[in-house]
Amino acid sequence: MARPRSFEPDKVLEIAREVFWRKGFQATSLDEITAASGIAKPSLYAAFGDKNALFLKVLDRYHERLLGWAERVLAQPGSAREAIRQWLTGFIPSCSGEKGRRGCLSINAATDGALDQLDIRKSIERYNKRLEELLRARLRSDRDQFKKGFDPELTAHTIVVLHTGLMALAHQAPEPKKVKAVIDLVLTLLA
Amino acid sequence: MARPRSFEPDKVLEIAREVFWRKGFQATSLDEITAASGIAKPSLYAAFGDKNALFLKVLDRYHERLLGWAERVLAQPGSAREAIRQWLTGFIPSCSGEKGRRGCLSINAATDGALDQLDIRKSIERYNKRLEELLRARLRSDRDQFKKGFDPELTAHTIVVLHTGLMALAHQAPEPKKVKAVIDLVLTLLA
């Protein structure tokens, strides 16, 4: 009944994610996104709102994707430690070597001054909370795999801290081996 | 022989550090620094160079201060584990509660897009390297305090990762108790 859209919003959100991820939220100008996507600014505004709203959409999708993957990997049967190891090692390609330099979009955003935007901060906090919940649930339900006195809550949180540290240090492009060794060492806490 | 300076560079660097720390490198405008310090822009430029150079000076001082403190605490005699525990717990006030929200200036800078500036990236990498060296040296020299097979290099790096994670998560203003519990749990790796 009217002129149809000439682009797929999902594709544009993916392109925007790449730009935001590479340059950071503050440092990314809308012109760079229009250049990368071929979509003019008024169309972006009509489809996604202003820069903050666009980034929030990008970030929420990013979070959903990571949570979906974590949920799948952490739900596998067998050893809880191996499930968590698989989840953590899955990040190695994206947090080591040259590819890792961009780090984690979410953690980058948390230190971007983007935190002034309440929506964005809430999204990040919610993501961390849900991630920790997934780990905690798995450790809790498998607590008899571990020795007496094992603390699922504290251990889950500690793994989140470790994960955050690895993703924050990704900007230094460490060697994959080094990351793997750290993961293995910390997983000895699951005993 | 000429008009004297009307401000102390060290004081100005401290004020600039506070502003950068609170708002982030990119998000801080020079106008905010002139407003906070009372120093006009041309004086800032004459004394410190452009924005990047100013931030680099601030960051280097920050690093020196943290390294100096780490060196002092980690040099204390007795248990290596207790020395490291004291070093880590010393960060609790600045990485938990409302005061912690600003996180760590260095880690924030690493994800600020400030990394495009090679000087700044080098400074951060050098800081992390020297920090890890301090830990490694202490763990190595006291390796007979630990069980056979203890790996000082890997353990030192893991502690740096943990420390980075704690400082990155500081933006969420966690409870001090939680941070302390994580530290205690990870220090059981030193056995």
Next chain:
DNA sequence: GCCGTTTTGTACCCAGTAGTACTGAATGCG
């Protein structure tokens, strides 16, 4: 008291950026 030198502060320039008319184009429907 005057002069060269360095600092100071106002006022400015220019590039870049978020956000917005406004005109023209593409559709479905009658």
Next chain:
DNA sequence: CGCATTCAGTACTACTGGGTACAAAACGGC
């Protein structure tokens, strides 16, 4: 085909921010 409706793209505005020219001011030395 005509028309209402929605999208696309150019061009613009208003503003901010980094950086600087220039003239006045504050010193030490003569």
